[in-house]
Amino acid sequence: MIQGSIVALVTPMFENGDVDKESLKKLVDYHIEKGTDALVAVGTTGESATLDENEHCDVIKFIVDVTDRRIPVIAGTGANSTKEAITLTQKAKSLGVDACLIVTPYYNKPTQEGLYLHHKAIAEAVDIPQILYNVPGRTACDMLPETIGRLSHVANIVGVKEATGQLSRFKEIRDLVGTDFAIYTGDDASSREFCLLGGNGTITVTGNVAPRLVHDMIWAAMAGDKEVSLALDNKLAALHSSLFIQSNPIPVKWAVAEMGLIGKGIRLPLTWLTADCFDLVRDALHQAEVI
Numbered sequence: 001m002i003q004g005s006i007v008a009l010v011t012p013m014f015e016n017g018d019v020d021k022e023s024l025k026k027l028v029d030y031h032i033e034k035g036t037d038a039l040v041a042v043g044t045t046g047e048s049a050t051l052d053e054n055e056h057c058d059v060i061k062f063i064v065d066v067t068d069r070r071i072p073v074i075a076g077t078g079a080n081s082t083k084e085a086i087t088l089t090q091k092a093k094s095l096g097v098d099a100c101l102i103v104t105p106y107y108n109k110p111t112q113e114g115l116y117l118h119h120k121a122i123a124e125a126v127d128i129p130q131i132l133y134n135v136p137g138r139t140a141c142d143m144l145p146e147t148i149g150r151l152s153h154v155a156n157i158v159g160v161k162e163a164t165g166q167l168s169r170f171k172e173i174r175d176l177v178g179t180d181f182a183i184y185t186g187d188d189a190s191s192r193e194f195c196l197l198g199g200n201g202t203i204t205v206t207g208n209v210a211p212r213l214v215h216d217m218i219w220a221a222m223a224g225d226k227e228v229s230l231a232l233d234n235k236l237a238a239l240h241s242s243l244f245i246q247s248n249p250i251p252v253k254w255a256v257a258e259m260g261l262i263g264k265g266i267r268l269p270l271t272w273l274t275a276d277c278f279d280l281v282r283d284a285l286h287q288a289e290v291i
Contacts, residue, residue, distance in 0.1 A: 002182065008046065012024050014267065036215060039071065103135065108154060205243055208256055215234065241284075
């Protein structure tokens with residue numbers, strides 16, 4: 001089971017929007033050095049919505065190659081078309097990823113039965129560990145705990161990223177899935193409390209800019225150390241909020257650029273962070289002692 005601090009990696013770009021592979025290599029090495037437990041390639045934070053299929057697979061392959069089995073790589077392969085999600089998942093498997101993160105179908109708003117059949121079809125089509133991803137604030141589609149419970153019995157479905165931020169859902173889901181099914185949070189602000197409850201880690205945005213601090217905080221929480229995890233999380237609190245002052249990944253890409261790790265590139269329709277937000281994010285970086 002992949003556990004701990006799993007960073008939803010930004011995709012570095014030049015100002016014209018092309019992928020910056022030199023910076024991407026440096027980022028991967030940086031995260032391994034700082035203790036990140038696994039990387040998500042081309043998730044929401046990696047701008048999956050604006051990369052075409054060839055670029056999507058190219059970035060996944062590049063991260064797999066650079067990582068070279070030092071830490072696990074999880075590929076974002078969800079889509080609002082079941083056929084497309086199967087194709088992306090098959091391609092990611094062929095590129096050597098360790099698992100796939102599959103977001104609930106967005107925009108078309110399927111029923112709970114539709115969600116069950118969608119994820120079941122992908123799991124039956126591609127023999128690779130698959131992590132469900134529930135983020136209704138993005139998708140307008142909420143996968144309920146009962147549906148996650150049903151899907152936990154499907155071969156190849158090994159976990160869920162629950163990004164509602166509702167801590168009460170952890171116990172609901174755990175009671176339905178058993179202990180060998182991974183439950184990750186996708187909400188940085190409540191990740192400490194989530195892991196103190198018994199969560200298996202976080203798939204984190206904040207970890208892009210404070211990887212060592214997030215790693216240490218999450219592992220302290222998973223060990224049940226309330227005092228140490230709280231002290232560490234207090235340093236992260238401003239980042240947890242400021243990195244979402246505009247749509248993710250706008251603030252986090254600005255922050256990683258401010259740290260000198262990437263250039264100032266993002267793809268339309270996303271735009272660069274507006275100047276009125278610079279001081280807020282910069283102050284949060286100082287509080288976390290990363291600049």
